[in-house]
Amino acid sequence: xxxxxxxxxxxxxxxxxxxxxxxxxxxxxxxxxxxxxxxxxxxxxxxxxxxxxxxxxxxxxxxxxxxxxxxxxxxxxxxxxxxxxxxxxxxxxxxxxxxxxxxxxxxxxxxxxxxxxxxxxxxxxxxxxxxxxxxxxxxxxxxxxxxxxxxxxxxxxxxxxxxxxxxxxxxxxxxxxxxxxxxxxxxxxxxxxxxxxxxxxxxxxxxxxxxxxxxxxxxxxxxxxxxxxxxxxxxxxxxxxxxxxxxxxxxxxxxxxxxxxxxxxxxxx
Amino acid sequence: xxxxxxxxxxxxxxxxxxxxxxxxxxxxxxxxxxxxxxxxxxxxxxxxxxxxxxxxxxxxxxxxxxxxxxxxxxxxxxxxxxxxxxxxxxxxxxxxxxxxxxxxxxxxxxxxxxxxxxxxxxxxxxxxxxxxxxxxxxxxxxxxxxxxxxxxxxxxxxxxxxxxxxxxxxxxxxxxxxxxxxxxxxxxxxxxxxxxxxxxxxxxxxxxxxxxxxxxxxxxxxxxxxxxxxxxxxxxxxxxxxxxxxxxxxxxx
Numbered sequence: 001x002x003x004x005x006x007x008x009x010x011x012x013x014x015x016x017x018x019x020x021x022x023x024x025x026x027x028x029x030x031x032x033x034x035x036x037x038x039x040x041x042x043x044x045x046x047x048x049x050x051x052x053x054x055x056x057x058x059x060x061x062x063x064x065x066x067x068x069x070x071x072x073x074x075x076x077x078x079x080x081x082x083x084x085x086x087x088x089x090x091x092x093x094x095x096x097x098x099x100x101x102x103x104x105x106x107x108x109x110x111x112x113x114x115x116x117x118x119x120x121x122x123x124x125x126x127x128x129x130x131x132x133x134x135x136x137x138x139x140x141x142x143x144x145x146x147x148x149x150x151x152x153x154x155x156x157x158x159x160x161x162x163x164x165x166x167x168x169x170x171x172x173x174x175x176x177x178x179x180x181x182x183x184x185x186x187x188x189x190x191x192x193x194x195x196x197x198x199x200x201x202x203x204x205x206x207x208x209x210x211x212x213x214x215x216x217x218x219x220x221x222x223x224x225x226x227x228x229x230x231x232x233x234x235x236x237x238x239x240x241x242x243x244x245x246x247x248x249x250x251x252x253x254x255x256x257x258x259x260x261x262x263x264x265x266x267x268x269x
Numbered sequence: 270x271x272x273x274x275x276x277x278x279x280x281x282x283x284x285x286x287x288x289x290x291x292x293x294x295x296x297x298x299x300x301x302x303x304x305x306x307x308x309x310x311x312x313x314x315x316x317x318x319x320x321x322x323x324x325x326x327x328x329x330x331x332x333x334x335x336x337x338x339x340x341x342x343x344x345x346x347x348x349x350x351x352x353x354x355x356x357x358x359x360x361x362x363x364x365x366x367x368x369x370x371x372x373x374x375x376x377x378x379x380x381x382x383x384x385x386x387x388x389x390x391x392x393x394x395x396x397x398x399x400x401x402x403x404x405x406x407x408x409x410x411x412x413x414x415x416x417x418x419x420x421x422x423x424x425x426x427x428x429x430x431x432x433x434x435x436x437x438x439x440x441x442x443x444x445x446x447x448x449x450x451x452x453x454x455x456x457x458x459x460x461x462x463x464x465x466x467x468x469x470x471x472x473x474x475x476x477x478x479x480x481x482x483x484x485x486x487x488x489x490x491x492x493x494x495x496x497x498x499x500x501x502x503x504x505x506x507x508x509x510x511x512x513x514x515x516x517x518x519x520x521x522x
Contacts, residue, residue: 073403074401075400077302078302089395089398090396101401103405108360179355180326184356237343
């Protein structure tokens with residue numbers, strides 16, 4: 001049964017140096033508070049998994065927490081590049097980061113296979129592209145029709161962390177809005193942490209709501225505004241201005257480092 | 270709020286209007302952010318009010334009032350007919366070929382409309398690391414057809430891609446069939462100078478349409494390969510007052 005606890009306790013218990021961690025949320029419900037807590041706890045050598053790295057992984061890579069990145073799109077949507085991600089890949093700053101890249105269809109299906117505890121997923125994809133032969137994808141033939149398809153290996157992160165609108169005191173979680181690949185990430189991972197905007201007495205069904213029963217989650221922690229500058233539908237709105245500002249904040253190494261020290265890494269009051 | 274439609278359309282506005290026209294007869298369109306999204310919203314306003322907008326984030330039938338900054342903006346989720354997960358989007362909607370048209374951008378485009386959004390330079394030690402594939406490869410493989418939207422310059426329209434992220438027409442005639450792709454692939458490339466379409470036989474891009482006040486030599490100058498130009502090269506109809514006013518009003522929201 002999920003333990004309802006503090007974010008700092010949950011993060012310390014569930015995430016260790018060297019772990020593979022998927023902090024998922026496809027533009028919506030990105031678990032910034034949890035990611036920042038990992039940085040405050042000085043987590044290092046992480047294999048970071050996320051379909052779209054977004055500003056959170058730009059920050060975590062820029063601080064030097066990552067040894068590897070598994071992803072399918074590393075940009076600042078509608079704004080431009082992720083400068084820290086680029087600096088790590090182009091210049092090994094602040095440290096080299098190993099890359100494993102896929103397409104969205106591939107990553108999504110890797111999570112699906114992980115959630116199903118199957119070793120691989122099948123899809124039509126990758127063929128004819130230069131990713132074939134450069135990443136974990138293999139040709140496979142349908143045993144019934146003979147059609148040639150591709151297989152991608154399941155993702156089984158050590159830890160999955162997601163953010164949601166609410167949980168009850170038993171740790172049952174409800175999220176709604178753009179669901180991304182969050183449910184799959186939690187079900188694929190060995191351990192999971194869900195941060196929520198609020199703990200409620202009772203979960204009332206929301207249109208489009210997805211409920212994750214507390215018995216498949218390891219820990220739930222209250223983290224109001226825990227997805228800012230991303231958003232939580234019905235509670236907060238996406239801070240598009242900040243996403244634009246991030247371009248300037250993150251371009252220069254020193255400016256970025258100062259900003260992170262001031263806004264993320266200094267102890268929370 | 271009054272909108273001046275007396276100032277002439279810019280190259281970017283022409284590109285957006287031409288892209289919107291392409292959606293006249295589409296039932297569904299898959300879009301990312303930027304100009305493609307603006308064009309699709311404009312198409313709904315002016316040409317095709319029943320057009321179903323589909324974003325990668327899982328929002329099917331989004332009807333945003335504001336041009337979204339990201340594919341996951343709250344307004345997309347709030348106005349959508351259905352909001353689905355990413356696995357569902359790729360496995361049930363894109364992969365099986367249920368979307369009529371997809372708009373895709375790219376950092377590099379070659380003469381067969383193959384796209385690069387991965388790296389400039391060497392893959393292991395890139396000069397510029399680009400965002401990566403995202404949804405593009407499977408979208409280009411499976412949607413009924415694709416329109417590429419890109420700025421026209423030698424930097425973009427290259428002789429050879431540094432990395433083949435997304436297959437357009439591969440190495441030419443028969444490539445898509447050999448790869449087992451269900452969709453027709455790129456049927457047009459709309460730039461800020463004109464429109465390119467694949468030759469029906471060879472699949473090589475041919476300049477078939479040129480925007481107002483643009484000369485063919487300009488387009489050749491902006492293309493790193495020897496660009497084929499259609500014998501019956503057409504001139505883009507300039508944006509109508511209605512199209513331009515709607516676009517400017519949309520941009521001002």
